Amino acid sequence: MVALAPQKSFPFHRLPRQLQLQILADSSLVQEASISIHSAQVVATLAGGSILCPTDLATDIFFSYNAFSIHTWNANFVSQDNINLAGMHTFLDRLSSHALGRMRRLTLLLPPIIDLSLVDGLLDWRLWQASIQVLASKATLPIHSLTVEIGSYWSENEGFDTRAHSTPRILQAYEEEVVRPLLQLRGLKRLFLYVPCPFGRDNEEARLQVEPRLEQMVMGVDYDAYRVGKPYPDGYTRPFLRDEDA
Structure with a gap:
């Protein structure tokens, strides 16, 4: 009807x-x-x-009254051929201002960022920037809670290469490519950022340094995501991470 x-x-x-x-x-x-x-x-x-x-x-x-999640890649495949940042932008751009303005909870799952993707330009960050511009122009920021999760690769045969996700160049990409466009969203009700291993259960101390710093770049130096509802490390599971001990 x-x-x-x-x-x-x-x-x-x-x-x-x-x-x-x-x-x-x-x-x-x-x-x-x-x-x-x-x-x-x-x-x-x-x-x-x-x-x-x-x-x-x-x-x-x-x-x-619904939470929305946009996955820009398929975590079940190691290949980066399944990345679809364009689909995320198309979905957000085609929503009316009225619809996106009422959205309160949105999760964006980004592909893994590794040195190879930075060198080969496999990730078109212009589409990420354009998607954030749509949110900035249509979303009602004071009522909007945004979660951004950066994915990670897992190989059944080779195991998880923690070094592939922790180089200085990748940490710089987190700031410049992922977080800098989010500065347009200052005024958000909540922002939760999740980075992949080795900032997960194998190295919680490092993760607890990286994630708050990225969140505070957008929300201000006094922002504490855990005080406004972000699950603590032992209280959440990230859908794109598998148990390394399995």
């Missing part, structure tokens, strides 16, 4: 807007609904019946 304009005689629409959102978000009707976007139109298929609701309300509910 395509969401239509509200009927003025429906008393629900005379309630305060935020109360409308809360009622719909908490109702079983919405929880059992399938909401998708086709050609910039919000389409809702409701279990057990149908309802007319305004398009902007359906959009608000869909983007306000």
Whole structure:
């Protein structure tokens, strides 16, 4: 069912807007609904019946009460041929300002950064910069929580090469290529940055130095991600890391 304009005689629409959102978000009707976007139109298929609701309300509910994750590469393959930064930019760019402005939680999973990718130019950082520009122009920063995860490679036969992710050149790329564009997003509600091994369980001390420094480049020197909800090292698992001891 395509969401239509509200009927003025429906008393629900005379309630305060935020109360409308809360009622719909908490109702079983919405929880059992399938909401998708086709050609910039919000389409809702409701279990057990149908309802007319305004398009902007359906959009608000869909983007306000869901967490979104964009994976720009496939962690199951070692090859960098599956990197798709362009897909991330296209998705964000085609979202309306209203939709992206209501989004509260977004995770961006970036490909691994290794010396080879820096030398060969396999990562087109212009697409990353363009994606962040879209967020800067459309997102409502004071309500937006952004997580950026930098991936890591794993080879079943060769094991994980921790040295490939820890050279000074790569650490510089974290700052210049990944974090510098994020300066456009100053004013974010929360920013969580995750870097790969060896800044993981094998070297927590190094990771705890790198990640906060990168976050503070954007959020300010007094920013402490753990105080605003970032999971502690022993309390989270990163989907792109496998257990080195397995």
